[in-house]
Amino acid sequence: HAKSIGRNNYQLFESAMNKRAAERLLLAGDLRRALERDEFFLAYQPQVCLTSGRITGMEALIRWQHPERGFVSPGEFIPLAEETKLIIPIGEWVLYTACRQNKAWQDAGFTPVCVSVNLSAFQFGQPNLVAMIKKVLEETGLEPQYLNLEITESITMNNVERAINTMHEINDLGIGISIDDFGTGYSSLNYLKKFPIQTLKIDQSFVRDMTEEHQDVAIPTAIIAMAHSLNLKVIAEGVETEVQQQMLRERGCDEMQGYLISRPLPALEFEKLFHSLPGQEQLLAN
Ligand code: C2E
Ligand code: MG
Ligand code: MG
Ligand code: MG
Numbered sequence: 001h002a003k004s005i006g007r008n009n010y011q012l013f014e015s016a017m018n019k020r021a022a023e024r025l026l027l028a029g030d031l032r033r034a035l036e037r038d039e040f041f042l043a044y045q046p047q048v049c050l051t052s053g054r055i056t057g058m059e060a061l062i063r064w065q066h067p068e069r070g071f072v073s074p075g076e077f078i079p080l081a082e083e084t085k086l087i088i089p090i091g092e093w094v095l096y097t098a099c100r101q102n103k104a105w106q107d108a109g110f111t112p113v114c115v116s117v118n119l120s121a122f123q124f125g126q127p128n129l130v131a132m133i134k135k136v137l138e139e140t141g142l143e144p145q146y147l148n149l150e151i152t153e154s155i156t157m158n159n160v161e162r163a164i165n166t167m168h169e170i171n172d173l174g175i176g177i178s179i180d181d182f183g184t185g186y187s188s189l190n191y192l193k194k195f196p197i198q199t200l201k202i203d204q205s206f207v208r209d210m211t212e213e214h215q216d217v218a219i220p221t222a223i224i225a226m227a228h229s230l231n232l233k234v235i236a237e238g239v240e241t242e243v244q245q246q247m248l249r250e251r252g253c254d255e256m257q258g259y260l261i262s263r264p265l266p267a268l269e270f271e272k273l274f275h276s277l278p279g280q281e282q283l284l285a286n
Contacts, residue, residue: 028084030066031077035089039065042097043264046273047116047235047257050249055277057114057148059257060098061264062090082122091123092132099140099147101267106146110274116148116178124155125162130169137173144174150201151177153185164194171196178235183223193230200227204238207258212243217251224251 034040040062047057064072081087095117102115123129137144149170156163167177178199179192183206202223209216220236227234236248239258248256262273 024080027072027077028080028086030069031064031081031084031086031090034064034066035093037067039067040090040093041065041266042094042101043266044101044115044270045257045264046262046270046277047255048261048277049255050245050253053277055111055113055274056255057116058270059116059118059150059264060094060101061118062094063264063266078120082120085122087120087122088126091120092136094118095133095136096140099136099142102146103140103142105271105274106142110271112146114146114148114176116150118150118180119155121152121155121157124151124166125158129166130173133170133175134173145176148176148178148199150180152180153182156191157186160191164196167196181237183219189226197232199233199235201257202234202236202253204258207236207238207240207244207248210244210247211241215247217247220248220253221251224248224253228252 042060043063044058044060046055047059048054049056062074062078064074064077066072078087081090098115098117102113106112119129126132133147133149137147170177176198177196178201179195179197180201181203182200184203200223202220206219206223210220224234233254235255235257236244236253237257239245239248239256239260241260244258245256245260265273
């Protein structure tokens with residue numbers, strides 16, 4: 001009897017696994033067609049200076065509007081895009097779209113700010129990455145100082161020396177680099193010192209713990225101090241409350257990003273927000 005229960009459980013497990021695998025396969029097929037069907041768009045989230053309140057930049061975040069499933073979150077499809085290598089054409093589309101949009105905003109008279117684009121580890125390991133970035137800048141006409149790339153510590157897992165070389169090549173183009181989700185990865189402080197980067201982004205999990213009751217601010221405080229001693233800029237991610245904003249400001253954090261200022265917005269809505277925040281005198285003068 002015990003044996004048959006074991007077998008039944010296994011069959012249940014197996015059919016659940018098959019169902020999951022089949023679903024992923026279906027989603028992968030849809031993902032493959034999503035680019036040509038024009039189902040992606042970018043949302044932009046402002047990055048704001050903690051002392052002046054001005055927009056200093058924005059992060060471009062991909063959105064997938066699936067015809068039947070509705071909105072599919074990047075947390076779900078980006079890992080799948082990496083597994084299937086579809087992240088290569090999708091990532092190129094993201095970079096191209098973000099650069100073209102930023103250039104269009106500059107041409108329309110908005111104060112020029114930097115757009116940050118996320119790169120996945122697999123993208124970062126592509127031998128033609130730097131050539132691809134260069135091509136996108138040339139085709140869109142965006143100046144390199146207005147592009148920033150966000151990478152996570154995981155890009156260095158396979159070959160640190162090679163990753164550092166690629167970072168140097170990106171810097172040589174005049175493009176800045178941020179370490180995203182900082183504090184959640186594995187990179188040693190020894191490597192961090194060698195990375196040619198300009199910005200650390202404090203992971204939102206640490207910001208989430210900074211509540212009025214807990215005041216759990218030890219890690220953000222340490223990251224801010226360390227970043228500044230390495231001459232890096234610090235951005236806090238996922239800032240949702242005034243209390244978090246205040247604690248970060250008191251500790252000298254440079255910039256913040258989060259729902260307190262704005263959710264990531266489609267381009268047209270971002271434009272309206274852009275008008276409403278300080279720092280647009282240049283636009284008014286035009
Ligand atoms: P990330 O790069 O760390 O992006 C920050 C995530 O936090 C975004 O989720 C953003 O919408 C969310 N967020 C921003 N402010 C707040 C807040 O105040 N509270 C909370 N709870 N969340 C906030 P999103 O857009 O779902 O993206 C998730 C992840 O997917 C990104 O994390 C990034 O790793 C990846 N991703 C998104 N777009 C791209 C892309 O174009 N290419 C690549 N390779 N990855 C992307
Ligand atoms: Mg990011
Ligand atoms: Mg992040
Ligand atoms: Mg993340």
